[in-house]
Amino acid sequence: MHFLLLFSRQGKLRLQKWFLPLPERERKKIVKDMTTMVLARKPRTCNFLHWRDLKIVYKRYASLYFCCGLENQDNELLALEILHRYVELLDKYFGNVCELDIIFNFEKAYFILDEFLMGGEIQETSKQSIAKSVEASDMLQETMEEYMSKPAF
């Protein structure tokens, strides 16, 4: 997987993850191309596109588009399921996830993604263990916060 983008129906970028080093200009171009291409798709068309020599797989969840760029030999259906699994993870974490959750807690969405994908490959397929490791870090966050806010006797 080369990149993963989340953007709204209005074409606003909500999350971007690049698995290959690309110059800033190229990234902006890709984001622009993706939003225009994907948003222009009519309903009841397939979830795949060709772009340059990449294959684009996208899926819409409520008002949010999840979109990723694959190499030619990759399996499109599988990528679709990766997106779906990511949504499931977000859902499990936020509890009935909506776009606003991701807007306001985008760093959390990144943390979850980092536990799920690494170097463009799927890292952990088990929903439980991702949730566990994200929660472990979060727990730490809370305990640390508690700890920090506690007066030092």
Add this chain to the structure above:
Amino acid sequence: MSDVVEKTLTALPGLFDSQTGAAKITNRLKQLIKSITELTSKHEEENLMKQELSAMKEQVSSPNTTMKQMREVMVRAMYCEMLGYDASFTYIHAIKLAQQGSVLEKRVGYLAVSLFLSEGHELLLLLVNTVLKDLQSTNLIEACMALTVVAQVFPKDMIPAVLPLVEDKLSHPKEIIRRKAVLALYKFYLIAPNQVQHIHAKFRKALCDKDPGVMTSSLHIYLQLIRESPDDYKDLTGSFVAILKQVVGGKLPMDFNYHNVPAPWLQIQLLRILSLLGREDQSTSELMYEVLDESLRRAEMNHNITYAILYECVKAVYTIHPKAELLEKAARCIGNFVLSPKINLKYLGLKALTYVVQHDAKLALQHQMTIIECLDHSDFTIKRETLELLFRITNAQNVTVIVEKMLDFLRGCNDEHTVIHLVGKVAELAEKYPFHSLTGRLLQRMTLSRVHKKYISSYKINTNLLCVSFYFTSYVPIITLTFAPDNSWFIQTMNDVFSIGGDLLQQDVPNNFLRLLAEGSESKEEDDELRLYAVDSYLTVLKGDTSHLPQRFLQVMSWVLGEYSDLQECVDQREVIRLLTKLLDQRSVTSETRVWILSALTKISEGQTDLILDLSESLSYSQDTVLRQQAQELRHLSRDSQLHEWALPRGAPWDSMEVDSSLSFLDGFVSEALAAGAAPYKPPHQRQEELCEERALNLEPYSFSLPVSLSSCSITDRQSPTMLSVSSGISGNSTELSQKAGSSTVILEGVKRVWGKDGYLPQKETAATAPPVDKPSIAVQSSGQQEAAERTEPQPEPPMQNQDKQQLASSLFVGLGAQSSISLLGKSEAPPPRFRKKPRPHESSSSSGTSERSSVSSSRSSHSTTDGFLYGSLLEEEPATSISGVDHTPKSTTANGLGQNKHTDGDRRTNTSQILGSDMVIVRPNTIQDKYPSSVSSDLTALLPPDLKDLPHSDVISLTSDPSLSLASCRVFRDEALLLVIFICNCTETVIKDVAVQLTCEELQTASLRGNVVDCLEGRSTSVCHYALLMDDPHTNVSFTGTVSYQTQPGHTNTLSFSGTLSTADFIRPLVVTTEEYGKLWLSLSHDVKQNLKLLTAAGDPLRTTLNALKDALQLHVVDIIGSEGIVACRLLSGAPCLLHCRVNGAALAMWLRSPHPALPDCILYHCQRALAEH
């Protein structure tokens, strides 16, 4: 009690502070997001962001900002960057946060780093220590974060710093750490495979890990490794099959299930690996039949993920050694896909079909109707995939319909990449399935042997039998076929290709087209008919509106009109001239196209002086030198018809031209000049050398001295009879010679060899400048095409739409199955290309002419002027050099005498020699494995020339052999170059004539020193030839390929291919320096790499033993050994030095390499590792 109260009270303000502070800041992000969503215009947003950024700037630079506040700022900065605003001032603070913050802040800091800094950002260096510390941390979360960031952003040169620690993590007790470490190593492998090659054994351990997650992660690496060399991992097939069996059987913990499917990602990864392992390997394939069958059977659930697995399964079944039963099941699966109402599955089904029809074209027949429906699908992606499928099932009978469909699609398409891609395919089809190809093939069968015997001697051309049989087509009644394409179809299709593809087209499309026209087939009538049709069609096009036509199309048209417009007798030449002149006046026409047009005008201007003079007059003042020169030539030639006739003979056959590549015609000129007291010619580098000597002391002891020694060799050792002519040719102009040499090895489309009054005029290559992109236009539909379209649907307006589709289906799928009317073709046997395509020796995937250079010419380009001399001799000594095709550069001529006139003909001679060159029996190359060289008796080394005998050299290894010749090679290590000595032994008793060796290597500079052409090799004798190889950029391994051509009997040339590999080690030379010099040099070098190596502890002092082992293996120079440290120096030939600093560190050798060249330390390290591993 009071104590406690007091303490609480003192702590309270801080508590409130931090809480309110945090709340405030979190609110600020929310505020920011909210206010941005409320804004209406981009302008307002920009203003707001400006404020926000300056506020943030202030905050980060304030010393009072706590880490906690910094964390919030960082989150805001990420948000700003996501919106596309530059917050680069926070980058350094992100690193600081990762460095100094507590775990929480660290997490945000690392995230910010991975989002902000992409690989290669200079600030990343500051992160190394933090990462090292965290990798060693006992805190699980810190270690996890460090591994994540390492896998995300670390560039190649920073990997060695963390590699040992990451490696250690492979045996960490926690599986999550092991998993992340494996994935980090996978990422390292992708970036720098050399650096992790020593841990392959540990990958195997990861594969056997008790945690399925770790095992899954290791498969990523294995997939990559197996893709590169499947043969090395065949032994693992059994394990992979066993794992897949367990997974499919549901033996993994429930936790790995995804929608009740057991570990689908793992399954797919395994299926991919198996398909790679089983490809073209029956015994390995047999191991996996059972599990594949099981997978196909189990995946019944109606969920996307099972389809994903099925798809991968089907692909595997069709990739590995076939088994009928499995193929049948897979075919059924594809059927389910294609027939599925779900559009995604349909897409995947089409994709699978595209893959499968290459093996079994009949499968497409079953799904005809679905394919037809998909062709009219509203979804662009589906349509495109369908066309891709159709492209694969094209045959001579359905080609017109398919091409028509593709063109239809292209007319409605505005995506650049799709257009380029598909237009290339259309052109390929059009050239592949020409008119009469069927009759040609029928004839081929009938007359094959007869033709072969009769014509092989009389035509010294590529004996492509099809071409010879074309010769007969005009005498045989043509079998009429409903869909057989014809001339008009071909030209019309190409017109469409050019006008739709426009200037996006890859350069080889027009090149190939013009070559087809120019070379033609064996039958002159047929060729002329085709050319005539082209001329007619272009005249029609040019009479219409031409302003929208792409430049490429105009160029093609002007070339064709220039060459062939006289074939059309009923059109006045003046009319053609007028049309072309009109084009010149158009503003949109680029100057490159103008040159094409002018050269066309030059060819047809004979006797039309009145029309031409004004034109040439006006263009004589053009800014463009090439154009100006063309105009001059045009003027001269149009005035003097005799000269015109001489310079541009009408209808002269292509192969009657003779080229004098040695420029011997200049001999007279040169000797005259010498007699008149001119200084003899010296190659530029020699002049420079002399200049240096005169100027000052040469302070650089190891300056680049190769060119001198090479050239002196080539002068003294030359065995060629035309030596004089070459040197004299060079004395004329060395750049010109190198240009000339190029013309016989490569086509440089767009390079204009133009001769002016005073000889060659150097000029810039205009090909690179991209002309303005014209919008694809719709070509004029000619009556011919309409006819073709009507023919496909003979029933006028069938009432039922379905019937329409049936009709289309029958025309699309004709020739695929048994029920089709003409199945003589066999199913997947593609008819040979229309006109023989001349085999191009260096035909790579590249499209542009320039990149088609062989390595010979690429090294020429790097040493363009210096090596003019060298390549002069190279060219001259290689009569069998094959040529890549006709050069369609506009021919230009001068009014300046015989010699130059001959030169113009040089372009044409390329054909002849090419044809000769391709008249060869290609022998299957015997490649050798460098690892297991078959040693040849050492008596060959006795044949080494005396001047090389004393130099260090390798064993003689056999390269290749056939019944008549055997080749062996020996590497001789000279200081400034690697000499590859090739021994050519005649194994027969008879004399072998015209032995010519050609050696190419992409990565190296190669130059033939002597003996690569031997006129006559006596029976049982051996000839020796030398190549000097130079390595400018280090590569761990380079391979060279080459061919030997020879004649056992006159007129029958054989070729023998050989190849071999060389390693950097062959190019490493000791660098003799003192310890002081070493110290100085060390400080001046910039690129360094550190790594721990194995220490040899066999006997005595381990450091000394290890260094000696390295010295023996790699020709290093051990400068000094002091205590537990040793310093070693070497260099890449006489170029970049590399210094090695070795220190004994426990049981390992800590190696630190420095060099001015970024890639050299890496390469040397790799070879050190190998040398120690083999020891």
